[in-house]
Amino acid sequence: MQVYTKPKSIKENSSFTFCSGCDHGLVIKLVAEVIDELNLQENTIAVASSGCSVFLYDFLDVDCIESPHGRACAVATGIKRATKANKNEKFVFTYQGDGDFASIGLGESLHSALRGENITVICINNTNYGMTGGQLGPTTAMGQITTTSPTGRNRAYHGFPIKAAEHIALCDGTAYSARVGVYNIKNIINAKNAIKKAFECQIKGLGYSFVEVLSSCPTNWRLSPSDSHRKIETELTQIYPIKVFKDITND
């Protein structure tokens, strides 16, 4: 009989404070499991950023710093370079939302990938600015209704969304770039494997590794948790395909 236990890297006596049906908790749990499996807990410095992702340090039991909005990859770069310079290199990953990574922080994000910084990025893509109440973000799909796109995202007013994993895969410094989902068991397992693979890329010193996680935001989408996952499976994966876009370990 297998007993399911909380990952060691999840803080004792903590319980997730995210909205019901939100995938943040699930993804943080997957990250914690991978940290445990790779025995990284005591050697990790995590970078949280602004938005719902900032609460990472309330749950994950590793050293953690919060970066200014969008600057997680720059902060992670500083940590990696400094610990390397002082001969005490740490495992460094950022945990960011899509607005943080691909809008306000796109410069820092893209350039850290181009430099091939040996860090890992977990980016939650829930197609809106969740913490501020569901405004249009860089990943909001065409036609999607948000509080700042009341008639749906359109070209004239809002332009087009960004496909982060595809863009990051184009950078020469990127070792691994994948988009995953967590809307069913099979995908959850694949997502965890992708996170593990990304972490392993950093351990091997291969360069920048990136996992974009298609995630639900039931509160702002005004949908039930199960309808949210159905929306991801049927609609969002059509726009944002679940795929590994780059993996230099396969080359």
Next chain:
Amino acid sequence: MIRNFIFSGSGGQGVLSVGIALANIYMLDDKFVSYCSSYGAEMRGGAVSCEVNVSDEELLCIQNDKADYVVAFNQKSLDKFISKVKENGTIIVNSSLAKIEKTRKDIKYIFAPLTSDAMKLGNIKFANSIALGILMKLCSNLSIDMVNCAFEKLLKNKKDLIQKNIDAFLFGYNYAI
């Protein structure tokens, strides 16, 4: 003793190097020195100048209205800096590239064909060392050893150039002024 120098010319004439050399020579003589050049976008378009100040005590005036000695390596810098020479001060004009013409009565002019003399010595780039020689003669009381030392310090990676520059310097130093 406080002395102010201005070197001016265009890029490639060694304007900044000669300023640095002068500052180093006085530094070796245990003087307080400051050296300041035009920089960044100011230099685009080719005009270059620098100011060297020398003093026995802590240098207070790091930017001055006027200088005791001005070296103008071309006509443009002559026109620009002639007004910066102090009354009874001296201007050294590179007569290879500027007109021999005295527009002020209250200063001393030294016209020297720096560029053509440098070419005679084998390299157009020695013009600045010749000017430095003339200048040192005017300021006197500095030992040639110090000049040797300064060149050795500044040209440590280009040993072959040290003697050639010293030769150019001496050529200037022995000018009949």
Next chain:
Amino acid sequence: MNQKELLKGNIAIAKAAVKCGCSCYFGYPITPQSEIGEYLSAAMQERELGYVCAESEIGAINMAIGASSTGAKVLVSSSSCAISLMQEALSYAASDELPIVLVNVMRAGPGQGYIYPSQGDYNQTTVGGGNGDYKIISLAPSNVQECIEMTYKCFYLSQKYRNPVILLLDGLLGQMAESVELAENTYPEIDNSSWVLSGAHNRPSREIHSLEPNQDKLNRHILDLNNKYKKIEEEVTDWEEYMCEDAEYIITAFGSLSRHGKAVCKYFREKGLKFGLFRPKTLYPFPYKRLNELSKNLKGIIDIEMNLGQMLKDIRLAVLSNTKISFVGKPVGDWLKRDELIYAIENVIKEDYASIH
């Protein structure tokens, strides 16, 4: 034995940073401070230390936040309009209590302005552009030798008080070379093992964050910071007095312009007028108390600045109604020369006499 070297202010700062164990530099080119990054690009690489030519000043200062959180000594340098870009991160770093040394080699503003020297960032430095109740310690050198000494001090103070520190100098000083001695850094090392992020090995995990949804906790954090600032004000405030003992007039100035102020004092002393000069070496904390004491028996204070009177506000706060305060300044370009200052100050004194008679 130390040998004299002819060093530009910018290079002197870079060399001093290496001397006191700076292990990371992050920057983005901007005139008139690019030599700092240029020098360190080679120096850091040679020593296998941290160097990133960042994508922007925003990137650079945030890399500094990351590096500092691990206990590394970090240097960032930039200039005026680009320091503006860093204000958000400075507010974070102050809240997170992260030691970062930031060099601002001032150019003229507002906006892009130009690369001419100026002292236009006094307000930006001392008041700051970030949000919230925070303070950044700032030191203002007046010559290249002091650039070296103050770089050492900046690293020390930033580590000791766990606070960002700005070294504020003008483009003239950054670009000017002087004969200096690169002495050893004699400040003690500060133990940071109680707070740095190094991996939760044999200890509970640590968090560094400015976000605090708990109102009481946030309140307490801000008050704690404020208590630290009070301590800094008591312990760090530093200034120079030049011929102030019997002075009837005091010139106030900061940075390299203060040297011209000293030349003016000498001139007036020779004329029989008792002039002195007061120079804050720390802009925050500002030496209010000492200037207030000095101002009690004066005929007047003349504040000189290469801006339109930014430090003047602090002079007024210090002097209150003790004596008359005049201002001589200009915003940009060639420094106010000794003779220009003498001419302007003679006019000020004339007014004084006129008002007496």
